[in-house]
Amino acid sequence: MLAPPRPSTRDVIAGISVALILIPQSLAYAEIAGVPSYIGLYAAALPPLAAAIVASSPYLQTGPVAMTALLTFGVISPLAVPGSAEFVALAALLALMVGAVRVLFGLLRSGVIAFFMSQPVLLGFTSGAAILITSSQIPGALGVSPGDGGLLGEAARALLNPGDWDFAAIGLAVLTGVIVLGGRRLSRVFPGVLVAVVVGLAWSIGAGYEGVVVGDIPAGLPPFSLDLPWSETGALLVGAVVIALVGFAEPAAIARTFAAQDRTIWNPNQEFISQGLANLAAGVSGGFPVGGSFSRSSVNKLAGGRTRWSGAITGLAVLAFLPVAGVLSDLPRAVLSAIVIVAVVPLIRVDQIWGIWPISRPQAAVAGVTFVATLAFSPRIDVAVLFGIGLGVAVHLARELGASVASSYVGNTLTVRPIGVLYFGSTPAMERILLEQLALNPEAERLEINLEQLGRIDFTGATVLQAFVADAKHAGLDVCVVSVPAHAVRIIKSVFADDDICAEI
Numbered sequence: 001m002l003a004p005p006r007p008s009t010r011d012v013i014a015g016i017s018v019a020l021i022l023i024p025q026s027l028a029y030a031e032i033a034g035v036p037s038y039i040g041l042y043a044a045a046l047p048p049l050a051a052a053i054v055a056s057s058p059y060l061q062t063g064p065v066a067m068t069a070l071l072t073f074g075v076i077s078p079l080a081v082p083g084s085a086e087f088v089a090l091a092a093l094l095a096l097m098v099g100a101v102r103v104l105f106g107l108l109r110s111g112v113i114a115f116f117m118s119q120p121v122l123l124g125f126t127s128g129a130a131i132l133i134t135s136s137q138i139p140g141a142l143g144v145s146p147g148d149g150g151l152l153g154e155a156a157r158a159l160l161n162p163g164d165w166d167f168a169a170i171g172l173a174v175l176t177g178v179i180v181l182g183g184r185r186l187s188r189v190f191p192g193v194l195v196a197v198v199v200g201l202a203w204s205i206g207a208g209y210e211g212v213v214v215g216d217i218p219a220g221l222p223p224f225s226l227d228l229p230w231s232e233t234g235a236l237l238v239g240a241v242v243i244a245l246v247g248f249a250e251p252a253a254i255a256r257t258f259a260a261q262d263r264t265i266w267n268p269n270q271e272f273i274s275q276g277l278a279n280l281a282a283g284v285s286g287g288f289p290v291g292g293s294f295s296r297s298s299v300n301k302l303a304g305g306r307t308r309w310s311g312a313i314t315g316l317a318v319l320a321f322l323p324v325a326g327v328l329s330d331l332p333r334a335v336l337s338a339i340v341i342v343a344v345v346p347l348i349r350v351d352q353i354w355g356i357w358p359i360s361r362p363q364a365a366v367a368g369v370t371f372v373a374t375l376a377f378s379p380r381i382d383v384a385v386l387f388g389i390g391l392g393v394a395v396h397l398a399r400e401l402g403a404s405v406a407s408s409y410v411g412n413t414l415t416v417r418p419i420g421v422l423y424f425g426s427t428p429a430m431e432r433i434l435l436e437q438l439a440l441n442p443e444a445e446r447l448e449i450n451l452e453q454l455g456r457i458d459f460t461g462a463t464v465l466q467a468f469v470a471d472a473k474h475a476g477l478d479v480c481v482v483s484v485p486a487h488a489v490r491i492i493k494s495v496f497a498d499d500d501i502c503a504e505i
Contacts, residue, residue: 006309007307007310007312007313008306008307008309010303010304010305010306010310011304011305011306011307011309011310011313012310012313013303013304014299014300014301014303014305014310014313015300015305015309015310015311015313015314015317016313016314016317017189017191017299017300017303018061018296018299018300018305018311018314019313019314019317019318019321020191020193020194020317021194021295021296021299022044022048022061022063022064022293022296022314022318023041023044023321023325023328024193024194024196024197024328024331024335024339025044025063025064025293025296025339025343026041026043026044026063026318027040027041027214027328027331027336028040028137028337029064029065029066029069029340030043030064030069030288031136031140031333031336032069032070032133032136032137032340033064033069033070033072033073033091033288034072034073034076034077034082034083034087034091035082035083035087035088035091035288036088036215037214037217038214038216038217038218038325039088039091039286039287039288040064041217041318041321041322041325042222042223042282042285042286042287043063043064043095043282043285043287043290044063044064044287044290044315044318045222045285045315045318045319045322046222046281046282046284046285046287046315046319047062047063047278047279047281047282047290047315048061048062048063048278048311048312048314048315048318049281049311049312049316049319050277050278050280050281050315051274051275051277051278051311052274052308052309052312052315053274053277053308054270054273054274054277055270055271055274055308055311056255056266056267056268056270056271056274057254057255057258057266057297058305058310059254059255059258059297059300059301059305059310060251060254060255060258060271060274060292060311061292061293061296061297061299061300061310061314062274062275062278062290062291062292062293062311063290063293063296063314064287064288064290065247065250065290065291065292065293066129066130066133066340066343066344067126067133067246067250067291068243068247068289068290068291069288069289070129070132070133070136070379070381071129071239071242071243071246071247071289071381071382071385072091072094072243073379074239074378074379074380074381074382075094075236075239075240075242075243075380075382076090076091076094076236076239077379078380079232079235079236086229088286089228089229090228090229090232090236091287091288091289092225092228092283092284092286092287092288093228093229093230093233093236093283094236094239094240094243094283094288095279095280095282095283095287095288095289095290096228096279096283096284097233097236097237097283098240098243098244098247098276098279098289099275099276099277099278099279099280099282099283100240100276100280101241101244101276102244102248102272102273102275102279103272103273103276103277103280104276105244105269105272105276106269106270106271106272106273106274106276107269107273109269110269110272113245117245117246117249117389117392118363118366118392120353120356120363120364120366120367120370120392121366121367121370121388121391121392122249123352123353123356123367123370123371124353124366124367124369124370124371124372124373124374124388125246125370125371125374125381125384125385126347127347127348127349127350127352127353127371127374128370128371128372128373128375128381128384129347129374129381130344130345130347130348131348131375132151132152132374132375132378132379132381133344134155134340134341134344134345134348135151135152135154135155136151136154136155136340137336137337137338137341138155138158138159138337138341139154139155139157139158139337140173140212140334140336140337141169141170141173141334141338141341142158142164142165142166142169142170142173142334143165143166143167143168143169143170143211143212143334144157144158144161144164144165144166145212146158150378150379151378152375152378166211166334168210168211169211169212169332169333169334170334172200172332172334172335172338173335173341174338175196175199175200176196176199176200176334176335176338176342177338177341177342179192179195179196179199180192180193180338180339180342181342183195188298188299188302189299189302189303193339196335196338196339197328197331197335197339200332200334200335201327201328201331201335203332204330204331205330209330209332211332211333211334212332212333212334213329213330213332213333214328214329214330214331214333215329216326216329217325217326217328217329218325219322219324219325219326220322220323221319221322221323222285222286222287222322223286224284224285224286225284225286226284228283238382238386239382242382242386243289243382244276246382246385247275247289247291248271248272248275248291250291250293250294251271251275251291251292252268252271253294254292254293254297255268255271255292258297275290275291275292278290295343300314350371353367353368362395362398362399363395365395366388366391366392366395369387369391370384370385370388370391370392373387373388374388400421400423400425400426401425401426401429402426402429403418403420403422403426403429403433404418404420404433405417405418405419405433405437406419406453407437409441409444412443412444412445412446413444413445413446414437414438414441414444414446414447414448415448415449415450416434416437416447416448416449416450417450417451417452417453418430418434418449418451418453418454418465419453420453420454420455421454421455421456421457422454422456422457422458422461422462422465423456423457423458423460423461424458424460424461426461427460427461427464427465430461430464430465431464431468434468435468438472438475438477444477445476445477445478446478446479446480447472447477447479447480448479448482448502449465449469449479449480449481450482451481451482451483451484451485451488451492452483452485454485454488456487457488457491457492458491459491459495462488462491462492462494462495462496463495465495466495466496466500469481469496469500479500480500480501480502481496481500481501481502482501482502
């Protein structure tokens with residue numbers, strides 16, 4: 001699908017408005033990913049342009065996002081030292097691989113996979129990852145140089161050693177939080193992040209701030225290259241697939257939400273391709289894996305963006321800024337840390353995990369265990385995602401392998417009502433329960449099998465049920481199958497004898 005013929009004035013305004021937020025955010029999210037801050041600008045320039053080519057949602061804004069950045073750090077950190085040239089090259093290669101996986105899923109029309117990850121898994125992972133992201137920024141907000149004790153360990157060390165705190169950095173972090181949060185109260189499109197950056201930069205230059213700053217930012221366009229460590233492709237493959245799928249959950253949710261609000265249709269396959277192209281662009285331009293941002297997409301919509309051009313304008317604005325990006329070299333890192341903390345703290349939703357407990361204890365357990373695994377496996381949170389997905393599938397299978405049968409005994413008639421789904425996985429349990437009912441009612445002369453509460457039955461289930469009927473007849477019972485639901489008529493008639501069915505179907 002081609003881009004709209006020309007952008008409107010609203011798209012231009014919205015695109016530039018988002019770029020003013022994206023530029024400082026990209027610096028912050030790059031540090032979460034383990035690459036130098038300026039690499040975030042590369043990941044914020046071409047990816048929005050590439051995504052705009054075929055994006056399904058007119059509002060979705062693509063670029064560096066916190067969760068994908070943390071996943072990137074987790075995948076690459078066992079292979080290279082964060083911040084090193086090797087780490088940067090691996091991040092670009094990982095972006096290419098994520099892009100290729102997403103494009104492949106889109107071309108195979110596998111967008112439905114966006115719905116496969118259960119909400120408890122997503123909730124547990126998101127809450128755990130948000131805590132890790134916040135922890136990673138605590139040393140920066142306190143003006144403490146991080147060590148190598150892990151995200152949670154370094155956060156604890158920084159908090160427990162007030163003698164190491166830089167109170168100028170703390171003041172800047174608090175002021176940043178006040179500006180960003182206060183700006184949201186004034187208006188959802190108030191450029192709080194931009195204002196905080198300008199204030200922090202002005203303070204750093206005017207007051208001669210001696211704390212940790214962003215540092216040198218190379219001027220010019222991104223370094224286009226495919227000279228990457230291709231030999232590490234195998235080591236990155238699982239991580240790339242995890243990021244491609246997990247990282248797609250946010251843009252899919254964004255597109256779905258806005259489509260519902262506008263009463264329009266969105267195409268997950270098209271969005272997979274769009275996000276894939278964005279990551280391919282990030283890879284060839286020296287960036288790292290990117291995704292869709294809910295906050296920036298919301299600003300885009302509120303600022304008047306109406307077509308995919310707004311995302312392209314955002315990318316063009318970042319590209320135009322790159323030659324003068326050096327003006328941000330004196331920006332205190334405490335400001336960036338505060339921007340990240342303010343953005344991700346609302347994603348810590350432990351209360352929602354607890355809220356699942358009264359509704360479904362197994363699903364609450366899935367969310368809780370995924371949450372704990374995300375913290376425990378840090379920084380390999382990609383492993384925690386796989387663990388959570390596996391646990392969710394196991395809980396689902398355990399439920400599906402079970403069976404439920406309601407029964408009643410009136411006169412000399414035993415009535416059994418299979419409930420739920422009768423398929424090859426649940427037939428052993430169903431058969432066992434039915435035999436137990438016969439054993440509990442040895443005086444019964446008639447058996448009535450009522451199928452009205454049967455949600456679905458496959459060939460194996462029908463065959464096993466027919467064999468049970470035959471066994472009951474051999475035991476001297478008068479057997480009758482009644483209330484066959486419409487969806488099961490064809491398979492029941494093909495497997496059962498006519499005299500087994502006691503009602504016209």
